[in-house]
Amino acid sequence: MLTAAAPDAPRPAILIVDDTPVNVAVLAEQLGAHGFSVMVAQDGEEGIERARLTRPDLILLDVMMPGLSGLESCRRLKADERTREIPVIFMTALSDIGDKINGYQAGGVDYVTKPFHTEEVLARINTHLSLQTMRRRLMAQNTQLQQEIAVREKAEAVLAERSTELARSNAELEQMAYVASHDLQEPLRMVTSYLQLLEQRYGGRLDADAHEFIGFAVDGARRMQALIEDLLTYSRLGTKGKPLAPTDCNAVLATALRSLEVAIEESGARIECGTLPTVLGDEAQLAQLFQNLLANAIKFRAGHAPHIAVRASADGPVWRFDVQDDGIGIDKEYSERIFEMFQRLHSRNTYPGTGIGLAICKKIVERHGGRIWVDASARQGTTFSFTLPRTQEYHHA
Amino acid sequence: MHEMPALRPIEILLVEDNPGDVRLTREALKDAKMSNVLHVVEDGAAALDFLHRRGAYTQARRPDLILLDLNLPKKNGREVLQEIKQDPRLKIIPVVILTTSQAEEDILGAYSEHANCYITKPVDFAQLTKIVRTIEDFWLSIVTLPPT
Numbered sequence: 001m002l003t004a005a006a007p008d009a010p011r012p013a014i015l016i017v018d019d020t021p022v023n024v025a026v027l028a029e030q031l032g033a034h035g036f037s038v039m040v041a042q043d044g045e046e047g048i049e050r051a052r053l054t055r056p057d058l059i060l061l062d063v064m065m066p067g068l069s070g071l072e073s074c075r076r077l078k079a080d081e082r083t084r085e086i087p088v089i090f091m092t093a094l095s096d097i098g099d100k101i102n103g104y105q106a107g108g109v110d111y112v113t114k115p116f117h118t119e120e121v122l123a124r125i126n127t128h129l130s131l132q133t134m135r136r137r138l139m140a141q142n143t144q145l146q147q148e149i150a151v152r153e154k155a156e157a158v159l160a161e162r163s164t165e166l167a168r169s170n171a172e173l174e175q176m177a178y179v180a181s182h183d184l185q186e187p188l189r190m191v192t193s194y195l196q197l198l199e200q201r202y203g204g205r206l207d208a209d210a211h212e213f214i215g216f217a218v219d220g221a222r223r224m225q226a227l228i229e230d231l232l233t234y235s236r237l238g239t240k241g242k243p244l245a246p247t248d249c250n251a252v253l254a255t256a257l258r259s260l261e262v263a264i265e266e267s268g269a270r271i272e273c274g275t276l277p278t279v280l281g282d283e284a285q286l287a288q289l290f291q292n293l294l295a296n297a298i299k300f301r302a303g304h305a306p307h308i309a310v311r312a313s314a315d316g317p318v319w320r321f322d323v324q325d326d327g328i329g330i331d332k333e334y335s336e337r338i339f340e341m342f343q344r345l346h347s348r349n350t351y352p353g354t355g356i357g358l359a360i361c362k363k364i365v366e367r368h369g370g371r372i373w374v375d376a377s378a379r380q381g382t383t384f385s386f387t388l389p390r391t392q393e394y395h396h397a
Numbered sequence: 398m399h400e401m402p403a404l405r406p407i408e409i410l411l412v413e414d415n416p417g418d419v420r421l422t423r424e425a426l427k428d429a430k431m432s433n434v435l436h437v438v439e440d441g442a443a444a445l446d447f448l449h450r451r452g453a454y455t456q457a458r459r460p461d462l463i464l465l466d467l468n469l470p471k472k473n474g475r476e477v478l479q480e481i482k483q484d485p486r487l488k489i490i491p492v493v494i495l496t497t498s499q500a501e502e503d504i505l506g507a508y509s510e511h512a513n514c515y516i517t518k519p520v521d522f523a524q525l526t527k528i529v530r531t532i533e534d535f536w537l538s539i540v541t542l543p544p545t
Contacts, residue, residue: 186497189520190417196522197424218521225520
């Protein structure tokens with residue numbers, strides 16, 4: 001047996017518009033018994049008025065009525081925003097069947113013929129009520145989705161704005177670091193130079209203590225100079241970086257090796273190079289990257305001539321570069337820290353340097369869209385690895 | 398054979414506004430092998446007055462060498478360089494840019510304006526002394542300067 005809805009739901013309201021009460025009575029009673037709330041109007045105009053006021057869930061509309069016809073009533077209902085969405089089922093005698101097309105054109109959704117088969121009428125009513133419910137649900141979902149889109153678009157706008165703001169702030173910071181470093185060099189130059197002049201002109205009249213004091217002062221100034229120079233280099237990596245262009249890493253490595261000629265000769269280093277690919281990069285910065293890694297490999301050697309290997313291999317969407325040495329190695333617990341600025345793991349007396357070399361490497365690699373890390377797990381030596389994105393057109397073997 | 402320039406002191410014009418740097422250069426030149434007279438002006442306008450022998454500098458002598466800083470008050474170093482190298486009588490004087498900047502734009506700019514060479518100010522006195530010595534050896538001993 002078809003029933004209208006769940007027991008606790010509001011009863012669906014049906015408006016019957018028919019000028020012959022007798023026809024309607026039985027139907028109205030049947031519908032009431034099946035859980036519908038029923039209203040009756042006796043002509044087209046009353047029907048339209050009732051519909052506007054009470055907004056039924058469905059209208060059963062007689063086709064043949066004096067005054068305003070069923071078809072015209074339907075058209076008016078559909079023309080009015082308030083009643084447009086209410087499904088209209090025409091009620092017709094078998095003889096009126098030719099009007100079906102007119103009925104659909106006027107906006108009706110279905111037909112039932114008199115005399116009514118209750119089950120058939122109920123079935124059609126339920127079908128259209130379900131359709132109506134689904135339609136309402138869809139529209140509600142649509143509205144909700146539109147709202148979500150609006151919220152999301154607003155969030156994206158905020159994000160874009162923050163992103164621009166961040167980029168601007170970054171550029172400003174880099175500029176500041178550059179200016180500060182540059183302006184700090186002059187006073188430092190004065191300190192160092194005049195201390196030296198002092199030594200030179202008055203050295204003969206100074207005792208050992210005075211020499212030592214001057215020595216510490218000059219040393220301090222020198223170290224500050226190195227720090228500032230490194231800071232300058234670091235700060236210029238972003239703003240002074242050149243746009244990325246296809247770069248042959250073999251040539252870049254050769255440049256790096258040339259600038260390390262003296263260190264290589266002094267340490268007796270043996271450096272093996274595999275074939276390196278061409279990548280999208282800033283030539284000068286990549287040269288600096290290789291130079292820093294190789295300089296470290298040479299500097300932190302284990303008391304014998306260092307053996308260093310530079311290799312590259314394809315790894316999916318990236319090229320992976322490895323710089324492996326057989327030097328003193330790194331404690332695993334420092335593997336992250338060493339990439340921070342001015343991090344040193346040894347005293348100044350044992351190994352020189354400001355500790356910014358790896359921070360510079362990291363910034364360069366990240367500017368190129370890659371990642372850098374260290375594998376300190378080998379029993380002897382260290383392997384520094386970094387990735388650079390592969391570009392399809394340029395990949396070699 | 399040309400006349401040995403050492404028979405008269407070399408006239409050097411230093412255009413530099415930092416008194417600390419002025420003194421350092423003076424001290425470094427004191428140890429120079431060749432006797433020299435150092436003239437100092439503190440800004441670009443004064444430099445040009447000196448070279449054109451006008452204003453306060455009507456008695457000035459034409460320098461054999463100009464040491465020019467880029468960061469100067471009033472006219473900046475680059476403007477001074479341009480004027481020197483565009484003047485038919487002044488452009489033959491060698492100009493050594495001696496400045497703090499290592500920026501590519503500055504280096505390129507200086508050479509484009511026909512600076513004879515570009516030196517970044519060294520970090521300490523020992524290096525400055527070396528540079529002065531090198532300038533001496535190169536510009537004043539090896540190189541043949543135009544006749545004055």
